[in-house]
Amino acid sequence: MEDLVWTTLIRALAFGTPILLAGLGEIFAERSGVVNLGVEGMMALGALAAFAVAQSTGLPLLGLAAAVLAGAVAAALFAVAAVSLRANQYVAGLALTMLGLGLAGLLGKPFEGAPLAHTLSETSLMALALLLALALWFVLRHTYWGLVLRSAGENPETVDAMGINVFSVRYAAVVFGGAMAGLAGAFLSLAYRPSWADGITSGLGWIAVALAIFASWHPLRAVVAALFFGALYHLSYRLQAQVTPELLKAMPYLFVVLVLSLSALGRGPSGAPEALGTPYERGERR
Amino acid sequence: MRKVFLTVLVVLLGVFGWAQGDKLKACWIYVGPVGDYGWSHAHDQGRIAAAKALPWLETQYVESVPEAQAEAYMDRLVKQGCQVIFATSFGYMDSVLAAAKKHPNVIFAHATGFKRAPNVATYMADFYQLYYLNGLMAGALTKSNKVGYVGAFPIPELKRHISAFALGVRAVNPDAKVLVRWIYEWYNPAAAKEATEALIADGADVFAFTEDSPTVIQVAAEKGLPSFSHYSPMQRFAPDYVVSGQLVHWDKIYIDFLSKVYAGVYTPKNLQNVDYWWLLPQGAVELGGKFGEPINPKFIPVLKAKVVDHPVFGKISVYDLVMKELALMKDDELAFDPFQGPVKDRHGKLRVPAGLRMTKQQLESMEWAAPGVAGPWPNEPK
Amino acid sequence: MRRLGPFVIEKDLVAPPARVLAVSTLALLLAFAAAGVIFWAYGVSPWLAYKTIVAETLFSKSGFAEAVRRAIPLLLAGVGLVLAFRGQFWNIGAEGQLLLGAVAASGVALFVHAPAAVELPLMFAAGFLAGGLWAALPAVLKLRLGVNDVLTTLMLNYVAAYLVGWLIHGPWRGKSAFGFAYSDRFPAGATLPLVPGTYVHWPTLLLALLAALLVWLALERTPWGYRVRVIGDNPEAARYAHIPLFGVVFAAALVSGGLAGLAGVGEVAGVHHRLLDAYQISLGYGYTAIIVAWLARGNPLGAILTALFMGVIFASGDVMKLALQMPFRVTDVFNGLILFFLISSERLLYYRVRLAQSGEEE
Structure with a gap:
């Protein structure tokens, strides 16, 4: 029993790492007022960029950098549509997911089944994710820039009144979120399962979106949520004979519906940024 | 031997024979990507080898065709002039038969299936003999007496392989168990990874699997645990940890089949009883994780050191036992078979009576589990 | 005379149809151009790619039939989404509703043995109901508690x-x-007949066309449709007019989910004849239906054209896989780019108009 708890915790942390990384990024984007549903696509692009670069140069750290860049560029593209052009954020995110998955599947074809000589260790990235969670919590809660970011999501007019460009803040948050999603992708293709395969993200991006909500947009609660979701996934294989795997795998999504409903009833943790999902129009009264 | 001679003759007839100048177009439908290093990859290697060996052959392939879309793809291939279509997934069975009815002048060959028609043949290069030999080695290597198996689907083919594997494990190590986890996908590295981790967490220390990527091997190797390669020469992904494995030579079947089509032996009218069930004697399968190397030399000393008391051979090292039974099965199908009766299932029910063997049909529809298999086993007969 | 909130966009959209058409076309052309660059990067000549697609889908009988087959679920789900979006119910769940329709139809097909004349209608009814109920939960959560319907x-x-x-x-x-x-x-009685020589299950196609027509009639010619439109165009006005928000939007959500459910019935009864893996049943039709609805600009009849267009995109995935050995993911590239340029350009159009107006005001 003790062994079950311990091994489950370790595996939960491993599986939880990509969703924690991407989830932290999404928390930042959403805290600035922008929902980016393109996490899955950015993660796939990150995974491919990481693998392609690491495979051809033999330098996994360079692959990591490439993944961060790929995620950031994809997010910037999204920001052009969703922030500058004020397109519907949700639909723009869906478009980014389709595009990211499609592009990665297409351009990744030559890398399918290719071996990777130098990989990254799961443990070091797991530690990095935990440190990042702590650091991001600090930034968000205790620094000036954290305050600005949160204000952009709660009440963008005040940020504007402070003389700070709301668009710039949101761009920065969204691009940062993309970089984190890219990092999550790199974890998958360089450490978790060192390889490239179409569909390598297998819905993890959506779990990251769920995680942001489930953790009520709080970086430290995100750690707990990632562990919880990771444990569910691991147990779906571990307890295959005892529990229906599909039930365990569906739980993160069901929990999000539940959490959203409870917080709407005022009985659960709330904390959705006020201006979440609303494009900002300068000088316009709402 | 006569069979081999006939094959050679037919190939020669095909190459130098009367149908000079005429091309034959053969097309392959794969269920996974050709780069997957598993099932589809192996078939594509067979296609490439056949195209090289047969100058009159023109080939085309489509990869990653979901089973539900197969029939429409076959229509398109026929439209593009394919005269022979190889459908390489069990799940294509109904689609193959429907398409064959629609295109009576096209020859279809369905891998792993058992339904035939005048223009539908079936073929399979099966591994169950190799899995038994892998099991012998796994049984000798496990220290925890728990051998892990990551399976794709609980279909008869896998149940046959896992049971043969477990019989091998138990033959040298009567206390060992084979822990099974299913991932319900032919190709899903992430699921294979998590299933392997779950098996490791449950104490397994030697691994075999059915999934189209080297994931299980890599995850096990990271923890310093030995494993058996599946389908493709995956030893290179963990040269110090892959013990042996199963390799396939689909080209043997493809060259034989296509040569006979080209020579006019096979027509769209006479395939009702054409069923290739090729094993070790035909050279369609090979023991090892690397072509030409049945057992990784790194593991030979351990396997030689492990001596067991065998009912037929007396005191014998596991290495010698593997090589002896491999030679027996290669030379003569009748000399040795993993499912030589009496064989009981894991609940103690007699499945193969003493003195008998399983027929091909019984092997193809096998649902029971051999003793030592532990884990969920859907459709298990009572 | 001031514009109210973000809903000016809608108003602007209906106003000059010619410009909407021009901008949509421009967005599509840009998407195809961008896809061309991606093909080039992949190592396939864009010219060859588009030539192959056009020849094998539009000018090939069987290829076109495949496009029509793909258009069936897209039209049913797409019409439902047109209705939902008009009523401000942001239904991104057509995929799930489609699957529920497939589940319900399979349940009937496998376990209810009615005469053939009853069996199929029963399957469609069950599918409509199941899809509708799957949409009902988010609708209730949105309308009663204000829970975000997209999520x-x-x-x-x-x-x-x-x-x-x-x-x-x-x-x-x-x-x-x-x-x-x-x-x-x-059983045979639970499967749909096909147009001979194709895989087009024509009863579902007829049903889809009928659904487009009925939803159009309901929207344009009934009091309920009028209410849906008012709620969609101007929720403030709807409140002043005492339009019962819950009843009207809830009904729209039910019908929207139900139509996606019908699409699911068509896929299992017309194509697969069994319940199988979710990603084999649908190929993402529920998500692509969002593009169908968006392109149709709120017009159920327009969805007939846009569903066919997206059907051609799906069929081109087959064509490119076969002829150019490209992965089916190509369709995702097309889908993503089209949607991306579409929503971006839509706002650009609005932005331009808005500048001119504010100039007048000053």
């Missing part, structure tokens, strides 16, 4: 996919499935 409908897609997975691995796994994960084949 709930989206999350329920995954729940639906795992529900299908559980059924085919567990209680509904077929006796003839040999251990694979799918149900038994439906």
Whole structure:
């Protein structure tokens, strides 16, 4: 029993790492007022960029950098549509997911089944994710820039009144979120399962979106949520004979519906940024 | 031997024979990507080898065709002039038969299936003999007496392989168990990874699997645990940890089949009883994780050191036992078979009576589990 | 005379149809151009790619039939989304509702043995109901508690996919499935007839066309449709007019989910004849239906054209796989780019108009 708890915790942390990384990024984007549903696509692009670069140069750290860049560029593209052009954020995110998955599947074809000589260790990235969670919590809660970011999501007019460009803040948050999603992708293709395969993200991006909500947009609660979701996934294989795997795998999504409903009833943790999902129009009264 | 001679003759007839100048177009439908290093990859290697060996052959392939879309793809291939279509997934069975009815002048060959028609043949290069030999080695290597198996689907083919594997494990190590986890996908590295981790967490220390990527091997190797390669020469992904494995030579079947089509032996009218069930004697399968190397030399000393008391051979090292039974099965199908009766299932029910063997049909529809298999086993007969 | 909130966009959209058409076309052309660059990067000549697509889908009988087959679920789900979006119900859950329709139809096909004349209508009815109910939960949560409908409908897609997975691995796994994960084949009376020589299950096609017509009539010619339009165009005005928001939008949500459910019935009864893996049932039709609805600009009849257009995109995925060995993911590239340029350009159009107006005001 003790062994079950311990091994489950370790595996939960491993599986939880990509969703924690991407989830932290999404928390930042959403805290600035922008929902980016393109996490899955950015993660796939990150995974491919990481693998392609690491495979051809033999330098996994360079692959990591490439993944961060790929995620950031994809997010910037999204920001052009969703922030500058004020397109519907949700639909723009869906478009980014389709595009990211499609592009990665297409351009990744030559890398399918290719071996990777130098990989990254799961443990070091797991530690990095935990440190990042702590650091991001600090930034968000205790620094000036954290305050600005949160204000952009709660009440963008005040940020504007402070003389700070709301668009710039949101761009920065969204691009940062993309970089984190890219990092999550790199974890998958360089450490978790060192390889490239179409569909390598297998819905993890959506779990990251769920995680942001489930953790009520709080970086430290995100750690707990990632562990919880990771444990569910691991147990779906571990307890295959005892529990229906599909039930365990569906739980993160069901929990999000539940959490959203409870917080709407005022009985659960709330904390959705006020201006979440609303494009900002300068000088316009709402 | 006569069979081999006939094959050679037919190939020669095909190459130098009367149908000079005429091309034959053969097309392959794969269920996974050709780069997957598993099932589809192996078939594509067979296609490439056949195209090289047969100058009159023109080939085309489509990869990653979901089973539900197969029939429409076959229509398109026929439209593009394919005269022979190889459908390489069990799940294509109904689609193959429907398409064959629609295109009576096209020859279809369905891998792993058992339904035939005048223009539908079936073929399979099966591994169950190799899995038994892998099991012998796994049984000798496990220290925890728990051998892990990551399976794709609980279909008869896998149940046959896992049971043969477990019989091998138990033959040298009567206390060992084979822990099974299913991932319900032919190709899903992430699921294979998590299933392997779950098996490791449950104490397994030697691994075999059915999934189209080297994931299980890599995850096990990271923890310093030995494993058996599946389908493709995956030893290179963990040269110090892959013990042996199963390799396939689909080209043997493809060259034989296509040569006979080209020579006019096979027509769209006479395939009702054409069923290739090729094993070790035909050279369609090979023991090892690397072509030409049945057992990784790194593991030979351990396997030689492990001596067991065998009912037929007396005191014998596991290495010698593997090589002896491999030679027996290669030379003569009748000399040795993993499912030589009496064989009981894991609940103690007699499945193969003493003195008998399983027929091909019984092997193809096998649902029971051999003793030592532990884990969920859907459709298990009572 | 001031504009109210973000809803000016809608108003602007209906106003000059010629410009909307021009901008949509421009967005599509840009998407195709961008896709061309991607093909070039992949190593396939864009010219060859587009030539192949056009020849094999538009100018090939069987290719066009495949496009029509793909357009069937897209039209049903797309018409439903047109209705939902008009009523401000942001249903991103057509995929899940489609799957629920497939589940319900499979349940009837496998376990209810009615005469053939009753069986199929029963399957469609069950599918409509199941899809509708799957949309009802998010609708109630939105209308009663103000829960974000985009997120709930989206999350329920995954729940639906795992529900299908559980059924085919567990209680509904077929006796003839040999251990694979799918149900038994439906009896012949529970399968739809095809247009000879194609895979087009024509009863569902007729149903889809009928649905487009009926939804158009309901929207344009009934009091209920009028209310939906008022709520969509101007929720403030709807409140002043005492339009019962809950009843009107809830009905729209039900019908929207129900139509997606019908699409699911068509796929299992017309194409697969069994319940199987979620991603084999649908190929993402529920998500692509969002593009269908967006392109149709709120017009159910327009969805007939846009569904066919997206059907051609799906069929081109087959063509490119076969002729150019490109992965089916090509369709995702097309989908993503089209949607991306579409929503971006839409705002650009609005932005231009808005500048001119504010100039007048000053």
